[in-house]
Amino acid sequence: MSVTIDNVEIQPTGQQEPEIQSRSGPIDATAIRTAQQTLEKYISGKQELDRRIITNEDWWKLQHWKNFHKDRLERNEQSTSAWLFNSIINKHADAMDNIPSPIVLPRERNDEQTAHMLSSVLPAIFENCGFEKTYSDNWWDKLKHGTSVYAVLWNQDMRHGTGDIDIRPVDMLSFYWEPGIQNIQDSKNIFVLSLQDNDTLEHQYPELVGKLSGTTIDRKQYHYDDEVDTTDKSIVVDWYYKVKVENGSQVHLVKYCGDTILFASENDPDYENGIYNHGLYPFVMDVLYPEKGTPAGFGIIDVEKDAQEYIDRLGAAIILNAEEGATRRYLAKDSCAINEEELKDVKKRVIHVAGSVNDDNVRSFDTPQLSSTYLYVLQDKVNELKETSANRDFNQGGSTGSVTAASAITALQEAGNKTSRDIIKGSYRTYEEICKMAIELIRQFYDTERTFRITGENGSPDYVAIDNAPLLGGTQSIAGQDFKTEEPVFDVTPRAQKQNPFTTASQNELALNFYNLGFFNPQQAEQALQCIDMMDFEGKEKVRQGIQKGAMMAQQIQQLQQVAQLSAQALAQNGDTRVLEALQQMGLSGNGSAEVNGNDTNSNTKPTA
DSSP states (O other): OOOOSSSOOOOOOOOOOOOOOOOOSOOOHHHHHHHHHHHHHHHHHTHHHHHHHHHHHHHHTTOGGGGSOTTSOOGGGOOOOOHHHHHHHHHHHHHHTEEEEEEEEESSGGGHHHHHHHHHHHHHHHHHTTHHHHHHHHHHHHHHHSEEEEEEEEETTTTTTTOEEEEEEEOGGGEEEOTTOSSGGGOSEEEEEEEEEHHHHHHHOGGGTTTOOOOOOOOOOOOOSSOOOOTTEEEEEEEEEEEEETTEEEEEEEEEETTEEEEEGGGOGGGTTOSBTTOSOSEEEEESEEOTTSSOEEOHHHHHHHHHHHHHHHHHHHHHHHHHHHSOEEEEOGGGOBOHHHHHOTTOSOOOBSSOOSTTTEEEEOOOOOOHHHHHHHHHHHHHHHHHTTOOGGGGTOOOTTOOOHHHHHHHHHHHOHHHHHHHHHHHHHHHHHHHHHHHHHHHHOOSOEEEEEEOTTSSEEEEEEOSGGGSOOEEEETTEEEEOOOOOEEEEEEEEEOOHHHHHHHHHHHHHHHHTTTTOGGGHHHHHHHHHTOOOTTHHHHHHHHHHHHHHHHHHHHHHHHHHHHHHHHHHTTOOHHHHHHHHTTBOSSSEEEETTEEEEOSSOOOO
16 A cells, blocks of 8 residues: 655665654644644754755855845945856756666575666656656755755656656755754654645645644745745645554654644554555755764855855955946035036036136046955955865866867866765765665555666667566475565665766777777787776776677687688589689688688688598
């Protein structure tokens, strides 16, 4: 059985066993009031993080001047540059250039076929639920705020009611956990808030009619550019908690709005084992820079916003000085009675003045020029931001000096991208947990066979059918008694799907070098294979297999040619030279020498009479 929670559902992965609360009896109004008090404590403990996330979003939108102190520059003196913005978008581009795909590995030899099938099916499942967009959206949150959250759920409405895995991003401002824990699975409770229209809620849950009078939950909101009206909306709370049982733990879910219970899995006999068999919260957090005492982290904006603030403040001061220096201004006595309108109009050829005109009455005022030191300080701050964010010019495709070869550019970028690679590896670990949860969902809910279109080995479409039968433990008879065998366990290794154009050009250049060096010449197969074994590049094994296959085919052709020569010479001794002449026209010399791939090869077998 499965449950639809906001058109979604959940699944597990092996994690550290948390401290779990015990609960007996059904969920009632008293339990909801207790949960509401717990939620308020969680919200209070997360206030500082929520404020930081909202402030970081303003920095991302280049609207951060509102967060400066009032004694800073006035609004008309503000200057906003996008150095920090540029650092974030380049890190995001690195992540999307290395979108992962799963390689599922078995722990037992008998499960190899199932693991290979899961490796083919998981990308198709992820594609159906729009994982690439979710991955992109969560990477923005990871870079901006330091943390992103994935929900790995079961959506009963997918596949025309058959249901399927759904992976969604979760807004950090709507996600609450127990303060002070390090691992999200250790939290006693998890709360997820969603703001929904009252009319939609009343249509879906008739028991709410006449009860939606607002909520006292202090849910933080971003500074939207639009006017957001929440008067006809209510907050729905998804409350997840764990119950300790004999063989581990169960995850249960309560969905409520105000004091009204909309769903409680512990009250439903169909969910006696919890909503998911894996017994874990269906959430995975991807952290950029971790902190102690919290499952959340901090992001690039938290590290770089001070440097960006100095850049903007100093830039605003320099621009103001430049504007003042470019604008001609005058000092004039009140008694001079100069016509100010004519003085300010540069097109006026004559300026009328009542009285004498001299330096005592009218004098131009020159703005002092700033020292070049201030420009150096500004550039130093820009360089500081570039260095601390690892976003140097060549990392973003800028000037590489005299380097023009694609392979050399790639080498230079890879040498400077170790920070990006480290960040991406962190997301790969998160992706591994997501894949394991997805496998557990397949194990629990794929009780009927489903067919997926996959990409075959030769790049053409192929179709594979899968159900949960190979993932379920069976029975084994020993001494006439049946014992239940354990369910197969799989490991997941994420693999990057390189899409960098420089990497593609480098691969093409490498292939041309192999061709020019004769790596694909069957006569040099042994030397080429030794060289390949010492190298490391994308698609190495495929190239190795191609060289071996070519060498084997050349040997078979040579053997067939030798047999044909012997047969032709035997016929020639009887006066029939037609076959021998035909073989010579096909490239056979008739004396045991054959032409293979344009090269003469000497046969080791001497023809005999």
